[in-house]
Amino acid sequence: MDFELSDEHRLISEAAREFADREILPRVKENDRNERFDRELASKLGEVGYLGAPVAEEYGGRGLDYLGYSLIVEQVGRADSAARTVVSVQTSLVCGSIERWGSEEQKREWLPRLCSGEALGCFGLTEPDAGSDPSSLRTRATKTDDGWSISGQKMWISLANYAEVALIFAQTDPELKHRGLACFLVPTSSDGFSTQEIHGKLGLRASDTGEISLDDVEVPDEAMLGEVGDGFKVAMSSLDSGRLSVAAGCVGICDGCVQASVEYAKERRQFGVPLARFQLVQEMIAEMIVKRDAARMLVWRAADLKDRGLPNTAETSVAKLYATESAVECANAAIQVHGGSGYVDDYPVERYLRDARVTTLYEGTSQIQKLIIGRDATGINAMTPMEAEETAGARS
Numbered sequence: 001m002d003f004e005l006s007d008e009h010r011l012i013s014e015a016a017r018e019f020a021d022r023e024i025l026p027r028v029k030e031n032d033r034n035e036r037f038d039r040e041l042a043s044k045l046g047e048v049g050y051l052g053a054p055v056a057e058e059y060g061g062r063g064l065d066y067l068g069y070s071l072i073v074e075q076v077g078r079a080d081s082a083a084r085t086v087v088s089v090q091t092s093l094v095c096g097s098i099e100r101w102g103s104e105e106q107k108r109e110w111l112p113r114l115c116s117g118e119a120l121g122c123f124g125l126t127e128p129d130a131g132s133d134p135s136s137l138r139t140r141a142t143k144t145d146d147g148w149s150i151s152g153q154k155m156w157i158s159l160a161n162y163a164e165v166a167l168i169f170a171q172t173d174p175e176l177k178h179r180g181l182a183c184f185l186v187p188t189s190s191d192g193f194s195t196q197e198i199h200g201k202l203g204l205r206a207s208d209t210g211e212i213s214l215d216d217v218e219v220p221d222e223a224m225l226g227e228v229g230d231g232f233k234v235a236m237s238s239l240d241s242g243r244l245s246v247a248a249g250c251v252g253i254c255d256g257c258v259q260a261s262v263e264y265a266k267e268r269r270q271f272g273v274p275l276a277r278f279q280l281v282q283e284m285i286a287e288m289i290v291k292r293d294a295a296r297m298l299v300w301r302a303a304d305l306k307d308r309g310l311p312n313t314a315e316t317s318v319a320k321l322y323a324t325e326s327a328v329e330c331a332n333a334a335i336q337v338h339g340g341s342g343y344v345d346d347y348p349v350e351r352y353l354r355d356a357r358v359t360t361l362y363e364g365t366s367q368i369q370k371l372i373i374g375r376d377a378t379g380i381n382a383m384t385p386m387e388a389e390e391t392a393g394a395r396s
């Protein structure tokens with residue numbers, strides 16, 4: 001066992017840190033204040049290869065392993081969770097699904113443009129009445145002579161208003177429950193496809209979030225990702241990668257909290273000495289460091305399992321649960337270290353708290369992660385009160 005990064009991984013991390021400091025940090029405050037989705041920054045992320053880092057080079061990616069990908073996401077997440085959301089959604093949920101489940105034509109059509117940032121994609125799983133239980137989704141795909149007609153509503157979809165292609169999960173046969181789900185690659189310019197921005201979010205204000213309406217959207221048979229019945233597997237395999245990405249971004253938040261708090265505690269003086277001189281302030285910083293380091297190790301473990309092709313669903317949930325809850329706790333403590341100054345956006349810590357808060361909700365809430373971990377440990381599915389056969393449809 002070696003806890004040191006290889007030279008290659010260290011370089012990946014350092015390059016990502018420099019990029020984040022140079023290109024992302026200067027924009028963060030204004031974008032957050034103005035709830036502005038920074039499309040130009042999304043293009044820059046693509047230009048440096050951060051939108052499809054683990055995608056194979058022949059499809060426009062960088063062919064990196066998951067550890068390398070996690071290191072990039074940590075640095076982007078330290079700088080800005082809205083930019084990190086672009087990386088996570090585009091890479092793990094959209095490109096990852098297409099690369100894993102797509103036909104050769106679908107990969108060639110979409111992956112190069114998505115990896116370069118020329119086009120953005122979104123992942124349309126959640127609906128107004130289907131969140132933790134996606135098997136109950138109501139968007140309906142009906143067979144037509146030359147393809148499918150899709151109608152329904154999607155809710156809380158990141159990048160919905162800027163995406164050129166949407167992965168839409170739809171039910172082909174309600175009697176089959178999760179076994180009837182299919183996933184379609186739907187161009188957002190299709191007739192009957194419309195979006196609406198969602199505003200008023202606690203955090204992630206510079207991230208685009210929207211509702212999607214599908215009104216008899218016609219797509220050809222070739223738009224399906226995988227086959228009828230694969231939709232649930234497409235969603236769950238994407239979330240396995242997405243959760244790692246969210247967790248890595250949260251390590252970045254924890255690290256940002258440590259850095260900001262150490263700097264502030266050494267600079268700010270009270271009672272004639274720097275705050276860092278007080279044991280109670282050091283205690284807050286020490287606890288942040290423990291959480292950051294533990295979260296990072298859990299992320300690296302999950303990434304390593306993925307890189308070796310070993311089962312990792314429970315370990316990924318452990319990393320996601322711990323890193324996201326730690327990010328919330330670290331950000332809260334970092335505000336405390338900053339006193340009143342931590343409550344306004346002159347320092348990054350109040351944004352860290354607002355942005356961290358959603359990470360315990362999306363890509364499976366903390367409760368869902370605990371149920372996955374508990375199921376793995378006991379072999380008993382406690383996700384729903386129904387029979388195990390039926391419950392295979394929960395967001396696991």
Ligand SMILES: Cc1cc2nc3c(=O)[nH]c(=O)nc-3n(C[C@H](O)[C@H](O)[C@H](O)COP(=O)(O)OP(=O)(O)OC[C@H]3O[C@@H](n4cnc5c(N)ncnc54)[C@H](O)[C@@H]3O)c2cc1C
Nearest residue numbers: 123124125126131132156157158361362363364365367383
């Ligand atoms: C900013 C933002 C961006 C998002 N981006 C996307 C996106 O790009 N694509 C997408 O498809 N979705 C996206 N989502 C949706 C997100 O994944 C869902 O909000 C999440 O899965 C939770 O679903 P819900 O909101 O319907 O909550 P619910 O499922 O209604 O859960 C509410 C509460 O009940 C608890 N609960 C539910 N079921 C159980 C159970 N079996 N046992 C114990 N407790 C339970 C939950 O843990 C939670 O505390 C986004 C959400 C937000 C806020």
